[in-house]
Amino acid sequence: xxxxxxxxxxxxxxxxxxxxxxxxxxxxxxxxxxxxxxxxxxxxxxxxxxxxxxxxxxxxxxxxxxxxxxxxxxxxxxxxxxxxxxxxxxxxxxxxxxxxxxxxxxxxxxxxxxxxxxxxxxxxxxxxxxxxxxxxxxxxxxxxxxxxxxxxxxxxxxxxxxxxxxxxxxxxxxxxxxxxxxxxxxxxxxxxxxxxxxxxxxxxxxxxxxxxxxxxxxxxxxxxxxxxxx
Amino acid sequence: xxxxxxxxxxxxxxxxxxxxxxxxxxxxxxxxxxxxxxxxxxxxxxxxxxxxxxxxxxxxxxxxxxxxxxxxxxxxxxxxxxxxxxxxxxxxxxxxxxxxxxxxxxxxxxxxxxxxxxxxxxxxxxxxxxxxxxxxxxxxxxxxxxxxxxxxxxxxxxxxxxxxxxxxxxxxxxxxxxxxxxxxxxxxxxxxxxxxxxxxxxxxxxxxxxxxxxxxxxxxxxxxxxxxxxxxxxxxxxxxxxxxxxxxxxxxxxxxxxxxxxxxxxxxxxxxxxxxxxxxxxxxxxxxxxxxxxxxxxxxxxxxxxxxxxxxxxxxxxxxxxxxxxxxxxxxxxxxxxxxxxxxxxxxxxxxxxxxxxxxxxxxxxxxxxxxxxxxxxxxxxxxxxxxxxxxxxxxxxxxxxxxxxxxxxxxxxxxxxxx
Numbered sequence: 001x002x003x004x005x006x007x008x009x010x011x012x013x014x015x016x017x018x019x020x021x022x023x024x025x026x027x028x029x030x031x032x033x034x035x036x037x038x039x040x041x042x043x044x045x046x047x048x049x050x051x052x053x054x055x056x057x058x059x060x061x062x063x064x065x066x067x068x069x070x071x072x073x074x075x076x077x078x079x080x081x082x083x084x085x086x087x088x089x090x091x092x093x094x095x096x097x098x099x100x101x102x103x104x105x106x107x108x109x110x111x112x113x114x115x116x117x118x119x120x121x122x123x124x125x126x127x128x129x130x131x132x133x134x135x136x137x138x139x140x141x142x143x144x145x146x147x148x149x150x151x152x153x154x155x156x157x158x159x160x161x162x163x164x165x166x167x168x169x170x171x172x173x174x175x176x177x178x179x180x181x182x183x184x185x186x187x188x189x190x191x192x193x194x195x196x197x198x199x200x201x202x203x204x205x206x207x208x209x210x211x212x213x214x215x216x217x218x219x220x221x222x223x224x225x226x227x228x229x230x
Numbered sequence: 231x232x233x234x235x236x237x238x239x240x241x242x243x244x245x246x247x248x249x250x251x252x253x254x255x256x257x258x259x260x261x262x263x264x265x266x267x268x269x270x271x272x273x274x275x276x277x278x279x280x281x282x283x284x285x286x287x288x289x290x291x292x293x294x295x296x297x298x299x300x301x302x303x304x305x306x307x308x309x310x311x312x313x314x315x316x317x318x319x320x321x322x323x324x325x326x327x328x329x330x331x332x333x334x335x336x337x338x339x340x341x342x343x344x345x346x347x348x349x350x351x352x353x354x355x356x357x358x359x360x361x362x363x364x365x366x367x368x369x370x371x372x373x374x375x376x377x378x379x380x381x382x383x384x385x386x387x388x389x390x391x392x393x394x395x396x397x398x399x400x401x402x403x404x405x406x407x408x409x410x411x412x413x414x415x416x417x418x419x420x421x422x423x424x425x426x427x428x429x430x431x432x433x434x435x436x437x438x439x440x441x442x443x444x445x446x447x448x449x450x451x452x453x454x455x456x457x458x459x460x461x462x463x464x465x466x467x468x469x470x471x472x473x474x475x476x477x478x479x480x481x482x483x484x485x486x487x488x489x490x491x492x493x494x495x496x497x498x499x500x501x502x503x504x505x506x507x508x509x510x511x512x513x514x515x516x517x518x519x520x521x522x523x524x525x526x527x528x529x530x531x532x533x534x535x536x537x538x539x540x541x542x543x544x545x546x547x548x549x550x551x552x553x554x555x556x557x558x559x560x561x562x563x564x565x566x567x568x569x570x571x572x573x574x575x576x577x578x579x580x581x582x583x584x585x586x587x588x589x590x591x592x593x594x595x596x597x598x599x600x601x602x603x604x605x606x607x608x609x610x611x612x613x614x615x616x617x618x619x620x621x622x623x624x625x626x627x628x629x630x631x632x633x634x635x636x637x638x639x640x641x642x643x644x645x646x647x648x649x650x
Contacts, residue, residue, distance in 0.1 A: 051644045056553060084555020090649060095299045099247040109554045113238045136552045157554065168649070 004070070004164050004197045005030040005053065008087070010062035011050060022048050024220040028162060034196040035187065037208040040217035041180070046201045047169060049217070052086060053199065054167055055079040067164060084113050088158025092170040096142035102129070102153050103138040110160045121160075128156040132148065132186060148179035155186060166190070168200040184210065237560060241567035242553075244544065251536050252572060258357065259530035259576025259627065260583060263619045265521035267584025270615045273518040274590055275608035277511050279309030283442060284507060286383045288500055289473030290482045293330065293489060296496035329353075331537045333469035334492060340474055345481045351469040352378045353458045359451075360422040360430060361413045368449040370423060372458030377402075381475040384439075384452075391417055391437020392579075401457060403433035407440040408448030423461065433460050523622075529576075532625035537569055538633040548638055549646035562639035569631020570624065581616055 003170060012023040022045045027067065030036050040046045041122045053064065057072060058079070066114050083089075088109075096105045101161040107123040110116060116124070132152045137145055151171060158166050168187075173182035184207055190196045191212070200211070208214050216224040245252045249515050272289040299321045305311060330336065333351055340349035353372035358365040375393035385393055389407060396402045403421060413419055424430045433453065440447055459466055476482060482499035489497040501508070541548070548561055556564075592609040 047648065051647075055552070056644050076253050077559070080552070080557035080560075082555075083553065089553050091553075095546060095553070095647070097547050097550060099243050099547075104243075108236075108551075112555050112560070114234060114236075197550050 002032040003036075004032050004066070006065040007049075007053065008065070010052060010060055010061040010064070012060040021030075023052070023222050024141040026062070026220075026222055027141055028192070028200055028215060028222060028225055029184070030188050030197050032164075033191060034195055034213055035198045035211045036213040036215060037211040038199070038201045038215045038217060039203070039205070039208045042066075042203075043192075044217045045220040046217050050167060050169055050199070050201050052103060053226055054089065055083055066213060084165045085161055088155075088161070088163040088166040090154050090158050090166065090168040090171040091149070092096070092173040096150055096157075097168070098141075098143040100142055102134070102140050102142055102145065103136070104155060105142050106160055108156045109157060112163050125156070125160060128159050129153075130157050148175055148182065151175060151179065151183055155183070163198060165197045168198070170200075172202065172204060180204070180207070181227070231459055233282075233560075234563075238441065238567050238571075239565045240564050241571060242551060244540065244547075244564070245466060245568055245571060248540065248543075251540065255533045255536040256576035256579070257524075257625050258529035259573055260580040262522075262525040262529035262626075263577050263580025263623050264583035264587065265525050266619050266622070268587045268591070269522055269617060270518050271484060271584070271588045271609050272351055272513055272607070272612050272618075274612070274615075276512055276612040277473075278610050279604060279608040281507055281511060284504055286581035287441070289382065289389065290476045290500045290505065291474040291486045291497055292503070293336075293472040293474065293493075293495050294327055295326060295330055295498045297326065297328075299324050310401060322385045329464075329468045329470050330495060334467055337472055339548075345476050345478065346376065346625075347475045347477050348381045348470055349474045350374050350381060351455065352471040352473060353462070353464075353468065355425060355458055355462055356469050357425050357461070359409055360424055363371050364581065365424075366409065366412070367402025368406070368423075368451060370451050370453055370458060370461070372455040373452050374455060375452070378452075382473065383532070385459045387439055388437050388439050390438045391435075393437075395436040395645045396452065396454065399436050400454070401431075401433050402453065403457075404437045404439050405435050406447045406450045407438045408444060409451065410435070410438055412448070413576055419583075428461065428463065433457070439534055441460040456529040480561050497628035513621075526622055527624050529623075534628050534634065535570055537565060537631055538637075540568070541565060541634050541638045542616050544638075545641065545646050548641050549643035552641075552643040553647070560638040561604060561641075562635045565635035565638045566628075566631050569635065573631075580623065581620060584619065585616075597613065 003064050006029045009022055010026040014022055020035070026049060030081050038046045038049065040172070048057070052060050055064070058073075058076070062072070063070060066082065066086060071079065074082075096102075097108070102123055103122070106128060110121040110124065111118075126135060126138060129138055132155060134149055134152050134156070137149060137153070142150070145147040145153070151174075155171075166187075172183050174182065185199070187198055188210070191198055201206075202208055213225070215222055291458055303318050303321065304318075305316050305318060337349050337351055340346050351374070355370050355372070357368055357370045359368050373384070375384070375396045379393045388404065391404065396404050403423070405415065405421060408417070413421065415435055417437065419435050420432045421435055422430050422432050439450065439452060441450070455469075456466065459468055462468070474485075476485065479500060482501060486497040486499040489495065551564070552558070588609055588611055591607050592611075593605050596604055596607045598604065
């Protein structure tokens, strides 16, 4: 098995308003093609951990290794490039650019990466939308589609650069059960069929139970890591 | 590596979805640049007109014989009182000839100088215009009409008749319009003039002269050099003044000094003679630029405000752009490009509006007694003003966009994503 992402002894402190030790000595690995979920109560630090893993938060102690490369203490521009190329994001609140069409939203990370030609990117974007059954929305304004549709557009956008890892911050937290189910199925299929690694922070026990690996957190520590128990 | 096409397309989309705010910001620049162009073209046009009023007809170097007391009194030369203290009361000017000695060779010499566009002689004389029993004092200047037109634009000030007519009429006179009015004369009439202590000469009026300065028009008339020499009873090498026009006015001061030393004549350069005009021009330019820069700074603050608001509204967009791999610099460029687009579009429209207004002003009739050559408001449409205006538009929008966009660069995406 190839390790996609490895966290070694991650510690994080909030300095304001008072010094607070949020993450305590977090270490774990994500293997290729694995669907991992992080669970825990509000305030246990799971979102904070996700932001560190996502490379957006650089204020931590410890080491973060992505695709066998140490990415701790790299320049912000390099981290932007890493996020663009290797990591796809799905947030709880969809976060599409409201002024752009669905298609433009999906194409944006690929345009930024600028490896493929515009025609190829557009073709890819249509392809991703079609596999998520929202090909008909391509030309619509991002602000004019429903919440479930927005979340699927966000997933399509996360997939456009064929990342090695998809991260989700409660991607179903804001959706009804039908749409939650839909999103979960998409994630599961990506994991099984395309061999994508997924890391999802969630409150939803049913959601977590169906993933390959559950990391339980409490008060800034990992209390159980189901894979290690097996 | 920066993907400009992508950044510009994002900037463009932001601007187009907020078209109202964008247009207001651009209008600020348009207004600033438009009024700058209008102001500066109009003001410098007026400046040029006022300067030309005097400077066009003024020689760059005026050479004449000054009536002045001797620098050294005879007593100073007497060796026996050399060590004593002399006071000479009521020194009188030295009796010297009014005409320039050897004027023709000097003119010949000056015309050979590479900086000199032309050097032409004049004879200045005091005469009386005689109307019945009334005698009115005045000046009659002997000129070479065609050369005067070429070098000193006298043609602009001949309101009736022409310089050619003067040249072709042996006993012709180009009469100041003020005198003509006083004596109710018209072209073709004869006017009698008499030099001080001389005979009366009838001259035929071939045209009227109007300088725009009524005191001058009430006394000044022109005739051919030969005519004036005949009236004064002088030989044809009698010339009192030499007027020199240069290619470049900057050579006036050094050349006038050389002439003064070389020929022992009084040579006055244009800058010394008209120092106050330079001052006036400088102050008017200062006012023009102060007003224009104020307008552009106000426009700059407008852009600053609108971009600041835009960035507040687009916090989510900034966070998401950063999350999907745009660097802080990319995000800064997105907002900088918006400022620059506003500046560019506003600036170009401003230039067009300025051009339109200036062209309009250029057609508005502006007739005044004082300025016979001016028919419409004077405009100086210099391409340099358009370049300066446009550069300033770009510069001010750059500065106005820099600070808000720098803030956008530093926005922490996590704070915004968490805050939702």
